[in-house]
Amino acid sequence: MIRISVARRIVQIICFVLLVYGGYIFKDWKESAETSQQKIFPTLKAPEGSVSTTQFEKGSILWPSGATPVIENYPPSLVCRFNPKGGMFKACIMHFLSENLTWQTSFKYLLPYITLFIALCFLLGRVWCGWVCPIGTVGDFLTYLRRKMNIPVRRFPERFRLNLSITGYSLMVIALAISTVIGMPNYARFQCYWFLPYCQICPARLICPMFGLIKPNWKDFSTGITTCFTILAWIVLGLFVAAFYFGRRVWCHMCVVGLINSWFNKGSGIELHKKAIKCIKCGYCADACPMGLTAMYQLNRDAIYNQAGCIMCMRCVEVCPRKGCLNVSFFGKKIGNMQRRTLDAKKVSEPVRRNVA
Amino acid sequence: MLKAGIDMGSVMVKCVIVNGETIIAKSAARNGPMPEIIADTVLQQALKNAEIDFSLIEKIVCTGYGRYIFTKAHATVTEISAAAKASFLLSGKQRCLVIDIGGQDTKIIEVDHNGEVVDFLMNDKCAAGTGRFLEMMAGVLGTDLHGFGTLSLKAERPVTINATCSVFAESEVISLLAHNEKKDNIAAGLLNAIAGRISTMLNHFQSQIPVFFCGGPAEIPGLKQAIEKISGRNIRIFDNPGFVVAYGAALCVFPQIEPI
Amino acid sequence: MQKKFLSQYEEMLLKNLKCSSSDSDNIPDHVLVEYMKKSNLSSMEGFYQEILDFERNGIDNSEKPVGFFCNIVPEEIMLACSLRPVRLCCEDYGCGSKGEEIVPGDICPVIKSICGKFYSNTYDNLEVVVIPGTCDPKAKLAEILSPVKQVYFLDIGRNSEYLGNVDVWEKKYTQFFQFLKETFHCNAGRRQLLSACKLTNARTEIFRSIYQLRAEQPDSINVFDYYIMMYAGFFMKVEKWNALAGKVYRQAKQIHKFVDKPRVLLAGTPVIFPNFKIIDVMEESGLKMAADLQCISFGRFYNPVLIDEETEAGILRALTLKDIAGSMCPCMLNLEKLVNLMIDTVNQYKLDGIIYYNLRLCQVFELQTALIRQILKEKGIPFLSIKTDLGKEDTGQLKTRMEAFREMIESRKV
Secondary structure, three states: OOOHHHHHHHHHHHHHHHHHHHHHHOHHHHHHHHHHOOOOOOOOOOOOOOOOHHHOOOOOOOOOOOOOOOOOOOOOOOOOOOOOOOOOOOOOHHHHHHHHHHHOOOHHHHHHHHHHHHHHHHHHOOHHHHHHOHHHHHHHHHHHHHHHOOOOOOOOOHHHHHHHHHHHHHHHHHHHHHHHHHHOHHHHHHHHHHOOHHHHHOHHHHHHHHHOOOOOOOOOOOOHHHHHHHHHHHHHHHHHHHHHHHHOOHHHHOOHHHHHHHOOOOOOOEEEEEOHHHOOOOOHHHHHOOOOOOHHHHOOOOEEOOOOOOOOOOHHHHHOOOOOOEEEEEOOEEOOOOOOHHHOOOOOOOOOOOOOO | OEEEEEEEOOOEEEEEEEEOOEEEEEEEEEOOOOHHHHHHHHHHHHHHHHOOOHHHOOEEEEEOOOOOOOOOOOEEOOHHHHHHHHHHHHOOOOOEEEEEEOOOOEEEEEEOOOOOEEEEEEOOOOOOOOHHHHHHHHHHOOOOHHHHHHHHHOOOOOOOOOOOOHHHHHHHHHHHHHOOOOHHHHHHHHHHHHHHHHHHHHOOOOOOOOEEEEOHHHHOOOHHHHHHHHHOOOEEEOOOHHHHHHHHHHHOOOOOOOEO | OOOOOOHHHHHHHHHHHHHHOOOOOOOOHHHHHHHHHHOOOHHHHHHHHHHHHHHHHOOOOOOOEEEEOOOOOOHHHHHHOOOEEEEOOOOOHHHHHHHOOOOOOOOOHHHHHHHHHHOOOOOOOOOEEEEEOOOHHHHHHHHHHOOOOEEEEEOOOOOOOHHHHHHHHHHHHHHHHHHHHHHOOOOOOHHHHHHHHHHHHHHHHHHHHHHHHHHHOOOOOOHHHHHHHHHHOOOOOHHHHHHHHHHHHHHHHHOOOOOOOOEEEEEEOOOOOOOOHHHHHHHHOOOEEEEEOOOOOHHHHOOOOOOOOOOHHHHHHHHHHHHHHOOOOOOOOOHHHHHHHHHHHHHHHOOOEEEEEEEOOOHHHHHOHHHHHHHHHHHOOOEEEEEEOOOOOOHHHHHHHHHHHHHHHHHHHO
8 A cells, every 4th residue: 555645646747747748648549539530529619700729820928839739628627728739638627618708609519518527526526636737746846846955834824825715716707707708799809819818827828838848938028918918927937836835735725727626625526534533633634734724623523524725635634643533535435544554553453352251 | 148248447347147138137346456356256246146157158248448358258349339239229229329438438439220330439548528537536526426426416606627637627626626616516517527528529420319328427417417408419328327338248249259 | 042040049059959869779679570570571571671770870871861851842853963862750759758858748749759869860961851841840840950950941832722832832842953953063954853753653653553452452561561661761762662662562462362351541640660559559450451541651652753844844843743732741731632532542442441540749630630530421431530649558549449440340341
């Protein structure tokens, strides 16, 4: 049995490779799929007359190389479209929503994607964030670097984290509002520069292509709007690096995709249980939580603990020194003993026997 | 089945001979420097009272502080279990609390409706609140335990005794006597002090359980009333309270008690 | 740097103290031999030998011994500075009466014994004494001892809530680490701390195995051997203790002894050699101590250091969580988790009852007794609270209680 944090690292690396370089790995399959037109889901096509990627000029901020994604299937979370050559799948949910609000695609076509997204969310909750997200993996690597350099972590107060999620929600509302407005016929002329406003400042737009062997579009000073977007993207990237370097996963409180995923955290298949009687309130769980959540620690009764902020990294379960205090279950079925094995007594299996004279 | 129960307390050695569950003879003597011989004498006295031969006794169960001294005993049991056993039978097989004041300790035992001990409290190492304490104080007042109780009943204005330590209580009593305080007031004050301690212990238990009182000092007139007054509970005294534990010992033939 | 307490009056005090110290004639050799005879494990001999050596010769000065009290003082930090932590807690009647020359008679018996022991030559080689601000007597002890030894007072917040105090504790531990580094001119850092934690985690692992084994079969390692091991852990080097304890565990595992005597949980004040009165009486009354929740054994060894952030600050923080936040010391606000732990241990190992041991005049333990009693009675777990001191005169009374408790448990089971 491997330690859960090691398992998580392995899954993260595999997912990173698949999501960023998958296109190169599965090149043949990709091409055959393209030619045969066989797709698992119906492809969404931009309606006639709307902005399509081909309309953008070569140097435009949005498209690094002008290529279109190859297999238009959605996982449908956390895959950045701006890594077109490498990416196996189409895009993340924010990209998907922004695009379709602008295009005003018929709901009939959206349904399969939304269903898949919600189904996956119900299945796994925010496991995406902790185990799959490629930029989360990059961030975790930054955290690893900091630890190696012996720099203490910055811990942020509860209030600050709350403000971060408010910021995230505001960003989401603004971005989706812009996408809706430019979808209206009267404002279609803005589409050229305002298209996918969230993606334009998202750090993944710069990070994913960087790792995906494509030069990301670092700067576009052609118009005022693109200049603004370029500078904003730089600032956000700087904040991203700083947040992950100094404060573990603080960034994820603000990430809009994470926020959408977090709606499904309560009631998802993966559940964290706490047995209050076992708890000795040592605070290891609260201390180890990369999101800085303390509810698990504070809880004083047996309960299922799926907080919105939780990214299901299971670090708390791993560091809990009391056997059986924190447990993970998948649809009510308990997933083995996730604690550090070395700290269990060697012969635990034997039940207490008593001989009666 | 004839059984004998011997309660080797620190002050008195008591013996009860039972036939089934009925007492057929009892005897008691003051404990002294040779406890085993005293116990033997008491047992012989009880046998004489019952007019039976020693060989007819099937089981002798010993209890009390000296329970390991008496080598003729077949088994030993603690006075707590013995008191609980006896009280359960004597109280008509109901859930009850038993106050047992002994020579050097005071216990409160909670017995459930199966006759099992659920919980018990014992006073600490200190002698305050025990029979010995009362005896000492009676000695200071120049009387015996019974006379001490009768004195207290005549009290008009009981004094407040602050000291709970027996040594300090003695000096407090002496200084009160020096201040011409009436003996009966002092006696009542001392009883109140003890009753206060017992009530404190009683209040660790639920209030609706009936309370019974056993042990030699239960016979002191006025002590029961004092406890009732302070704790606000009704207390009943068993007949022959001094022999209750010995009676319980005689009944206690648990299979799990190890033979000596 | 920690400044010396009472620096103005130091010489004056030292003069008085030196006069009062009498020769050490309280080597409990014969007591030790008695317990040695009761042991059924040949591998225990090493521990007995260690204790004999220690009681006869005191601590050798080979490795810069540093004295400390309580679990609150992090051993790992001392180990990282390549010092030898020596736990000084002591419950010795002989030392206690000697200690009364310095401190009043009716105070904490542990403080009395320590004072008595300090003015014998057992602790002569100690370089520094670390005293935590857990309970009130400990704080005064820092001042009492300051004329004879260099004392470091490790003050901590007593609210064991992680959220309220963890930053304070981390700061205190960092200061303590800094102090040791400066005093002993060593250059310890992250790597040293990590290897020290590894060492203590290995100890935790062995202890957990032993604890588990005893909980299931209390006679595999008898209770005296168990506490002798804990006492030897006070001054032995961790590696040596680990090796010896591992040997004992492997030997004890072979012995399958099932007892039909009631198995109980012993909680409350620690049982420290030579004050084995309570466990003596327990054994005589036919009660088996199967598990315990005392600070010298469970509290000290059971919880591992789990490091999340492998930075220096992160390790120090993890240590505070192990030593302070997870502590069961009654000095802190942790009654709820203590009761939970008691109930959980009883349920987990199917124990028959709880004996709560109060050493007289330790107020914090005494104060919480009534509350614990109330809760456990509601839960239907047999509970016996014992209050006694270092003297032997109340053995008979204790025995009556313990036997009555055993009879109570047995009549329940039938």
